[in-house]
Structure formats: structure tokens, C-alpha cells
Amino acid sequence: MSETILSNARLVLDDEVVLGSLLIRDAAIGGISLGASRAPGAIDCDGDLLLPGLVELHTDNMERYFQPRPKVAWPGRQAAVAHDAQIAASGITTVFDAVTIGDHGVDGVRGDGVGAMVEALEALVERGLARVDHRLHLRCEVSAPNALARFEALSARSRVGLVSLMDHAPGQRQFVSLDAYRTYYQGKLGLTPKALEALIETQLGNSQRYAAAHRTLIAEHCRRVGLTLASHDDATVEHVDEGLALGVGICEFPTTREAAEAAHRAGLAVVMGAPNVVRGGSHSGNIGASELAAAGHLDVLSSDYYPASLLDALFGIVDAGIGFDLPRALALGSAAPARAVGLDDRGRLAEGLRADLLRVRLIDGHPAIQRVWCQGRQVH
Template sequence: MNAAEQILTNARLILDDEVCLGSLKIRDGRIAGIDDTPSRHPGALDCQGDYLMPGMVELHTDNMEKYFQPRPKVAWPGRPAALAHDAQMAASGITTVFDALSIGDVDEQSMRHGALLDMVDSLQAIMTDDMARIDHRLHLRCEVCHPETLSRFEALAGSPLLGLVSLMDHAPGQRQFASLEAYRTYYQGKYRFSDEALEAFIEKQLANSVLYSSAHRRAIAEACQARGLALASHDDATIEHVAESVEYGTRVAEFPTTREAAEASHRHGLAVMMGAPNVVRGGSHSGNIAAEELVRLGVLDVLSSDYYPAALLDAVFRIAGMAEGYPLPQAVATATRTPAEAVGLTDRGRLAPGLRADLLRVRVVDDHPLVQRVWCAGRQVH
């Protein structure tokens, strides 16, 4: 075994359709071979019966924004913020992350827009300078009801990191906030509006939705099709929402809010994504469909850590342990193979010869999966 090779042995390999005790060889950042028997090579790393699975692929997390704005009105320097986020992703077992950055915000006092270019530039810098532990891509979350969303999207559409675009509409009466009462409760609690200020806020958001949402949605979808960018819907709630998403060539259905929307999306071939925190907590924090119900229906395709990176691995093993859950290889695929395929990444997400050696060693202690080691393109990063 030369210096460019590694052998991991005595590992429970989570393959496409089975789990077997064996060994895996890494050469030049790729998986060079898999055996269903332990290796006897003296230099092999003994995984002590731990699971060995593909590194996880995260399509939607706004975790990086927290590092750039750790407190309200507090901006943090770009490169250190990006590197701290990168370290947390690696420690969570995520080896490919589509960092979700918001374009357009209903909060006019938000720092998101001001930090947007800094976040993109910082991501590009840590990748270009080979400072990142893992592979970072860009996910632009486009709030279609915001007046400046289209122009801001067009300014960033040429970024070499861009790989996923989602279309959101958080206007009152739409999708996640079909209930105006729920909308009032959420935004009054979040921004501490007076009753009068809240009604003025709602009136403005409704007007913006009428003026911009449909036109922005169509223009951005057409731009994504022209550029070959993967497109995601967000918070689809009805059959009509799903039909529109299919018309626009959507590949991923992010967080459908109802059973009918999830089933219709799955039926049309969209990869149905749900939040890992939804699984860990036993339901949606906003009262929408529970991820566990979609597992029982067999229509949950992708898990995302959303706002809590460590939830992703935990959720994978939880849905594998459910009475009506997925077999472990299928559960693992929701955070590895399926998200990779949904955005056109065919070189990762599985344990198979020739693919990137993005790997995660996991030990289960008291029914809880613990990250032991992480490799990204064959390099140990945690």
C-alpha cells in the first residue's frame, strides 16, 4: 500500500441495498475497491465494527448565515465566519453542502442583503485557496415576492459555485402561511409589531406578492433551465402548486406542507425533501405535515439539516429505527445518494468503486449515531 492509498477494514459498509462487514480501499481521493471480507493488510485502519457510509450531501441549510450574523445587527468577518461554518459541517458528517443564501427578505431591517456578496465571496475564497475541509456549493433561496429579487438573482447567477436555486413565497396567505392567523402570530412574535404596524406590514407584503411573485417565479425558472441549474420548489401545499413546479422543471420539492403536495411531488418524480429537525423533534415546528408520516407513506426522498446540522445524521438513523421506517441503506440514501442525484452530482453519495471517497465512520452508542471520522475526497477532515 503506497502513501496515496488507505484501507479501512472491519467496517459495516452501508451499500446501496445491504450492509456487510468488510473493507474499503481509497486511492487518489477515490474509492478504489470494496471487499465483503476484512482486510489483512498490516497498515489497514481497523474501524472496530463501526458503520462506514457515504459522506452526507446537504442541499438546504442556512447555517452559514448564523456565523456571519451571530447576533442581531452584529456582522462577523467573512473568511473566519465561513471557515467556522465549514468546520461544523465537517464535524456533522456533511461532506458536500449547498449553502443556502437568501435573496430578498420581508424584514427591511435584515442584514441578509448586505452580507450576501460577502458570504458568496468568502465561500469562493476558502474553496479557491483550498482552506475548506469539505465541498461547498451555492444554493440561492429566491423570495419571489421581493421587488429586487430578480435583479439580485441575475447578479449572482454566473457564480461558479451556484448549483441549486429555490423559489419561495412567504407572503401572507401563501404556502407555509396559508393561514393569515398563523402569519400574524409568527410575524408579530418575531418582529414585535403593534397591531397597527402588523396590518400595514401584511398589506405591503400582499401588494408585493401580486406585483412580483408570478413574474419573478417564471423568469428565474426559465433562467435556471437555460443555465442547467437545478431548481427547487419551497413549501408547496396544493396539487396546483405541484403542477406549477413540474411545469417549471423543478427537481426538488423542499418541505411540502401537506400530504397531498408531498405525494403528488413524489409521483411526478420530484425528490421530496423534509427537514431532519422535523424527524428528531417528532413534527413540524410550524404545524405542517410530519416527516415521519411521509416516511410511512414511502414518499420522503431527501433529508436536510435545515437549521441544525447535527440533526441530519440523527434523523437518518431515526427513520431506520422506526417501526414503519426505511431499511438502513434506504435511510442513508436520503442524505447521500438521492440528494446528490437530484442536483446532478453523479460522482458521490454511494460506496462504489470510482466514486469520490467522501466517507463517514459512525458508531452507534445508546441508539445514538456518533461521528467518529470523516473523509472528503480521501482526506480526513474530522
């Protein structure tokens, strides 16, 4: 049995911040006490904050390591190691790595490269090389012709813990405006006007043909095997009602206040992007995460495309002056996401839970990570 004592730390508990000490016993929190410890060998944290490790439900950060540039495929082991290191350095000790299921013809890494990404990540974990706990989040593009086949090929993987239903076809949810769709993909892909219109026509046909059936069949599978299901980009109360009928438990990135309010009222965990908080609003003109937090309709923050944004956003919610103290804000990135996916062994500082911990020092008001532990092992 190995033991480590972290002393003279400001412990962020469920409802308060106290100066105290925390015992790490093997992979778990062995005890919490007030005041500094006098035990020989105790590590003096110099009054730094001690937080539970962050739980990330939705990040596609891994994709950029496997395809750092268009048409550039990076070796799998190296890509997985680099991604894992960045996640650990961002204070995230449990991550649901998002991979897109269903090739809708516009993102190369989200097509044939998905299997290679999953295999490389699983190999990293199985070899004991991963710093943090990696799970899989299957983002199902329901309008893609091959979405169901690819979902069936990956859904039985042991690390799959979350499934979301997306439809990025023109005219749907995030792209209810065809002009918004044109602007986004013209900027992303640099297509000629003729090629862009051909893409829109193809995507509209695929959405009409496949989306409803794929959404239903994937949801049925998740209910049958007990996988947590999320909706994505809900824009209306009708979208929320549709998700409830399918059995979703999480509402990811609602685009309007009406949808977020309806989802929260129905008991769904409302997830918004941490970059939205850090940048002061949505880059696509949707509802702001801080606005939802102030209204009481925000449950979880996710780093989405920028891992380091999660910790910054949690402290930003406190600084926004909208009624969040540090324990309440921190729960948006730790206890709440853990609870949303049924992980009751982490996300809080409490005896018996996993020793997933962050030592954080405030420097000019900014949270700077000093140390990260995952199951009692220092990983950063």
C-alpha cells in the same frame, strides 16, 4: 499515489451492510472487499459503520455565523471557517449553502449581507481552506422587489448548483393564514401591532406586483443554463402543477400530504427537514416527515437549520419501525440528494466514486461520528 485501507468496518452498501474493508486511493474509493484486511498499515475500524458522506441540499446554517445576533455582523473569513467546521463535524461532505435572494424587509442578513457571505465562502474554497465541498443554493424570494436583480447578480457564480422559488408573503403557501403570519413575525421581530399590519400591507402589495413575473423569469433562466430548480412549501396539488410547468425537479418542504404525494407521483424529489424527524413532527404544524416516509412519499432529508440533525434523522427513520433498513434510510441523506442535483460521483460506497466517508459508532443507540473523509482527506 496515496492509499489508505479502512479495515474491519461494517460497510453500508446500496442494499446491505457487510463486514469488510475499503481502499481509499487518492480522492476516490479504490475498491471494496469482504472481511478484514491483512495489509500492513490498514486502519482497524473496530466494527464501526462506514457510510458515504452526507449530501445536504438546503441549509441556512451559514447565516447564523455571519450574523450571530441581530445587527451583529461577524468577519467573513472567521464566519465561513466556523460554518465549514460544523458542517464537516456533522458528517456532511457536500453542502448546498442556502442564501436568500430578495430582501423582503424582515431579515437583515438576508439583505445586503448576501454578497459578503458568498464572497467569503468562495474565498475559503479558492484558498483551499474548506474541509468539505461547498455549493450555493439561491433561495429566491419571488415577492421581493429586488429578487430578480439580486438573482441576476449571483446566478452566474460558478458554485451555484441549485435554485428554489419561495414566496413567504402573507396569504401564500406556508402563511396562507394571515393569523399564522402575524404570530410568526410578531414573535420573530417584536413589532407593534400597527407596524406589523403595515408590513403585511406592504408584503401583500409586493406579492401581487412581483411574484408571478419573478417566478417565471427565474425559472426560464434556470432552464436555459441547466440549473436544478426547486419549489418551496407546496401546499396544494395546484402548487405542484405550477412547479412542474416551470420545470422544477425538487419539491422542498411540502406542507401537506396531498402536495407531497402529488410531487412524488410526478417524479419530483420530495425533500423534508431532518429536524422534523428528530423532534417528532413539524414545529409549524405541517405534515410530518416520518409520516411521509411511511407512506412512501419522502425522497430526501435535509438538515435545514440544524446540521447535526441529518445523521440523527437517518438513524431515527430506521428506529421508527416504518419499513426502512439502514441502507434505504441512509440513501435519503446521501445517494438520493446527490442524484436530485445530478452529482453521480458521490453518495454511495462504490469503486470509483469520491472517497467521501463517515466512520460512525453507535453509542447507546445514537450515531456518534468518529472520523470524516472528504475526497480521501480526513477533515474531522
